[in-house]
Amino acid sequence: MTRVYEIPYQPDEGASWTVSVAGCPIGRFASRFEALRAAVNRAAADGGDTSIGVEGADGIWRPFGSDAKRPAKPPLLPAPPLTVVR
Secondary structure, eight states: OOOEEOOSSSSSSSSSEEEEETTEEEEEEESSSHHHHHHHHHHHHSSSSEEEEEEOOOOOOOEEOOOSOSSOOOOOOOOOOOOOOO
16 A cells, blocks of 8 residues: 655645544644655655655645656757858
């Protein structure tokens, strides 16, 4: 069975971020970064079928991974416009 650690985008009413597994809270943290760090540490200790889900600002839940902040393949930069030099 896969365990998914869930980290919301917004803090709860107590101004803390709650890490949950299957809807059951397992810890509360003062910042989203601390919640993510705790979830990564627990997922690494659990091993196997464990993942982390983070809620985006748009309300969509996405898997968290090592490539969460950067694309797998960097986009190509547009070519600079050519100018005629006389």
